[in-house]
Amino acid sequence: MEPVLRAGMDFLCDDGRSVGCSANRYLRVLGEDGQAVDKSFGMSWWRGLADLDRWVTVATADEQYFEYLGCHPGTGLLRAV
Numbered sequence: 001m002e003p004v005l006r007a008g009m010d011f012l013c014d015d016g017r018s019v020g021c022s023a024n025r026y027l028r029v030l031g032e033d034g035q036a037v038d039k040s041f042g043m044s045w046w047r048g049l050a051d052l053d054r055w056v057t058v059a060t061a062d063e064q065y066f067e068y069l070g071c072h073p074g075t076g077l078l079r080a081v
Contacts, residue, residue: 020051
């Protein structure tokens with residue numbers, strides 16, 4: 001996902017007000033030793049849900065793939081089938 005994710009997070013941090021994002025921080029998770037692990041997340045504050053919805057990319061059906069392995073059949077998306 002990098003560097004596209006980083007570019008999006010940087011845009012929201014620097015110019016996000018233009019799309020309704022008041023503040024954004026792209027954060028890395030650190031392990032107990034203080035070193036970055038392969039996990040990150042964005043924390044942001046938005047003017048409203050409508051602004052957030054307009055910013056978020058929604059994948060089309062052909063861009064999505066879900067695979068459930070060893071899950072209970074009554075959980076997650078399996079309940080809709």
